[in-house]
Amino acid sequence: MHPYTYSRPRSVHDALADGAADAAFLAGGTTLVDLMKLGVMAPAEVVDITRLPLRGITFDRSGLHIGALETMSDVASHRIVRESYPMVAKALELSASGQLRNMASIGGNLLRRTRCGYFRDISTPCNKREPGSGCSALTGINRIHAIFGTSEACVATNPSDLAVALVALSSDVHLASAQGSRTLPLEVLYALPGTTPHVENVLRPGELITGVTIPRSPWAANSLYLKIRDRQSYEFALASAAVALELDGRTIRHARIAVGGVGTKPWRLPSIERALMGRRATPETFEAAVRDAADGARPLTHNAFKPALLRHTLFRALTTLAAGR
Numbered sequence: 001m002h003p004y005t006y007s008r009p010r011s012v013h014d015a016l017a018d019g020a021a022d023a024a025f026l027a028g029g030t031t032l033v034d035l036m037k038l039g040v041m042a043p044a045e046v047v048d049i050t051r052l053p054l055r056g057i058t059f060d061r062s063g064l065h066i067g068a069l070e071t072m073s074d075v076a077s078h079r080i081v082r083e084s085y086p087m088v089a090k091a092l093e094l095s096a097s098g099q100l101r102n103m104a105s106i107g108g109n110l111l112r113r114t115r116c117g118y119f120r121d122i123s124t125p126c127n128k129r130e131p132g133s134g135c136s137a138l139t140g141i142n143r144i145h146a147i148f149g150t151s152e153a154c155v156a157t158n159p160s161d162l163a164v165a166l167v168a169l170s171s172d173v174h175l176a177s178a179q180g181s182r183t184l185p186l187e188v189l190y191a192l193p194g195t196t197p198h199v200e201n202v203l204r205p206g207e208l209i210t211g212v213t214i215p216r217s218p219w220a221a222n223s224l225y226l227k228i229r230d231r232q233s234y235e236f237a238l239a240s241a242a243v244a245l246e247l248d249g250r251t252i253r254h255a256r257i258a259v260g261g262v263g264t265k266p267w268r269l270p271s272i273e274r275a276l277m278g279r280r281a282t283p284e285t286f287e288a289a290v291r292d293a294a295d296g297a298r299p300l301t302h303n304a305f306k307p308a309l310l311r312h313t314l315f316r317a318l319t320t321l322a323a324g325r
């Protein structure tokens with residue numbers, strides 16, 4: 001590991017004052033420490049934020065507010081999350097392992113770096129780790145990589161299950177920096193790789209995630225997260241679907257859909273939502289709606305199975321949700 005300075009402030013104000021442009025915030029450490037050991041990240045300053053008052057899960061007229069330092073396991077087991085936002089609880093439960101979820105924070109999960117193996121292997125070229133060095137995945141093993149939002153510079157997926165569920169529900173992320181506070185739709189936090197894959201989000205240098213808000217909605221309570229992966233636990237998604245339906249009898253009044261494991265950022269599918277709204281919640285409707293789900297996808301040598309996998313995942317999520325299972 002490279003040498004670095006370490007501080008452990010007690011207030012957001014002090015953390016932001018400590019946070020120089022190249023500092024890294026340490027929350028659960030389940031990603032950051034790992035990447036520092038591998039030499040992938042080498043911050044000159046580490047600001048340990050675990051003592052900051054960024055906890056709490058509260059519910060009011062505008063929705064559910066979750067502090068950035070809440071652990072993944074506490075959020076997943078919270079009564080209101082389970083009852084009113086089941087897709088969020090499920091996305092968290094299907095992430096990592098019980099031990100990791102006990103340590104890992106909501107803010108850290110939203111900024112989890114990609115799981116592309118070349119990114120973690122400092123002996124290989126990677127534009128995300130070392131800008132301009134090349135992308136080993138383009139000509140290497142790219143089975144787990146993205147089919148949406150890719151570029152010639154990077155094809156890595158965004159790894160967060162939680163982010164997919166939060167984007168489907170139009171959640172906001174709250175940020176603080178030495179310049180002040182701001183709130184953004186979570187969807188716009190993430191950047192496409194383009195020619196600068198090392199720039200993964202629109203956070204300003206030293207900016208801190210302080211929490212997220214999931215709005216109240218008539219569809220969030222009828223929602224589901226389905227994750228398809230190589231093994232049933234401790235594994236990232238090959239494809240996942242976060243779906244929510246507001247039903248009026250059997251008629252779909254409103255649909256919300258985002259997918260994971262396939263995009264360089266959590267991927268919304270508004271055309272599928274439009275194809276569902278006003279229709280009867282039947283297998284025939286779902287089959288017709290998901291037919292175009294992979295339009296615009298750019299499969300690579302080893303992940304050509306992903307468009308079909310995505311359609312099947314979406315269909316299964318929708319039929320399962322409509323059947324009330």
Ligand SMILES: Cc1cc2nc3c(=O)[nH]c(=O)nc-3n(C[C@H](O)[C@H](O)[C@H](O)COP(=O)(O)OP(=O)(O)OC[C@H]3O[C@@H](n4cnc5c(N)ncnc54)[C@H](O)[C@@H]3O)c2cc1C
Pocket residue numbers: 024025026027028029030031032033049068072094095096097100103104105106107108109110111112113159160161162207208209210234235236237
């Ligand atoms: C083996 C393994 C399997 C996993 N499987 C999954 C999975 O299936 N699905 C999934 O979603 N995740 C998975 N994860 C990821 C895991 O959920 C993340 O490691 C974890 O959520 C990160 O949270 P943390 O608090 O430990 O973050 P840290 O490691 O402390 O930080 C992660 C990054 O976020 C930054 N950061 C942290 N908090 C803030 C903040 N409040 N504001 C600004 N920046 C911040 C850090 O500087 C760092 O860059 C897996 C991890 C491992 C190790």
Ligand code: SF4
Pocket residue numbers: 114116117118119125126127128129134135136137138153154155156197
């Ligand atoms: S896909 Fe992205 S993260 Fe993976 S090697 Fe290429 S540039 Fe690096």
